[in-house]
Amino acid sequence: MTTTGRPPGSSGTPGPARPAALPTAESSVSGAAGSAVPAQPAGLPTAESSVSGVAGSADPTQPAGLPTAAAGASTGRDRAASTGRDRGGLPGRSLLRVGPVSLLIRRRAVLVAAVLTVLLLLAVVLSLSLGTPYVAPADVLRALSGAGTPYDLVVFDLRLPRIMLAAVAGAAFGVAGTLIQSVARNPLASPDVIGITQGAGLAATVALTSGMAAVLVAPTALVGGLLAAALLFALGARHGLAAQRFVLAGVAVAFGFRALTEVVMLTADPIDGLRAQIWLIGTLAGKGWSEAAWIAGTLLVLLPVLAWAGWALNSTALDDDTARGVGLRPVARRIGLAGTGVLVAAMVTAQVGAVDFVALVAPQVARRLVRAERPPLVCAALLGALLLVLADLAGRRLFAPTQLPAGVLTAAIGGPYLIFLLLRGRRRSS
16 A cells, blocks of 8 residues: 555654545644645635634635625624724713813713703793683793783793792702712612701791891701701711711701701790791792792802712712722712702702702602613703692692692602602512
8 A cells, every 4th residue: 555645734654545635634623723724625615714714814715705704793893893982882872072071971861851851841831821810831932932921920920930949949959869869879868868958947947936037047047057967977977978877877967956946846936836837848939039049059150060070970889999999089079979969958948948859859760760870960950840840830739729838749759759669679679
């Protein structure tokens, strides 16, 4: 028997001759390693060439005019990666560039904000329309456009100031609740839970029952809310303003100020005590442009801080070690966010009273609408404005001619919401 030579890649004695058209097992292994396959017919692609094509190398057996499946898959991946980079690199987000400034926005948040804006405008028009006398929505729009109607006095002087106050105050409550809940990492944390509302209420009760001038009630309530915030930070700032300690300190402050408020009301004149009780419930009756200007002015002054807060909220879910590892200062951020939240809460409570549950409900409902891991600041503000405008409208019209304070209606909303949270937490734990 004659031999034709050694098979490629073999060592030792020569083997028997094989037909040139049949690939050997050794040649298949050798081809997978990247070497040429001399025994393979030129017109047939090998399995090894397909593997090589997936790895990114050229396929010498593939006709030049036909792209390989691996090349098509690679092109699709490149196109998807390019599209992801154009949209911000994360699903559901887009990268907005304005000169040197880049902003990563969530597309669903923009859509929800647009829908809430439309609903808020419709609620404002409806609230301007309903009442005695009734004003048709078309006449409301003509009056707002400056065309001049017989209802200008009703729209501009009687209803619009109160509605604008409801919208601005609701937005402020939504902002304050978002900041406080994000720092506390607790959906139940809000100004009326951690003692800010109770501090302002105690100061306002003292002012109303001691014969102080009505113009001094709001500044006194603001001072009371800030003093409650100072006490809250003094008790909860240890260990870097830890979330659990912050909430527990706030609950303790709230109960303490509420007890003192009850003592002041029981020892006061009955008429003054009733006035204080109405303020503590929270009402927009008899208020308008002046109170709205104070709240709006506070939000405008804090606008740069709020813009920073909207960005800084992204890091509130990180633990301290992780935040420090990426170059952040978690304690300073929490103090800044919480301080901004309690300042806004104290200002709006001083102007409209203790309107409960708006700051509690708006951030969490907005978070669920956006499907985000934290409450979105803008959407929470819009939802807070919508809730308070609708609550004020319901308070004016449900039992007309008797008007209910807006705080009564917001409490009616907040109670079922708390039950929902409890049931939801129970289902998760089970």
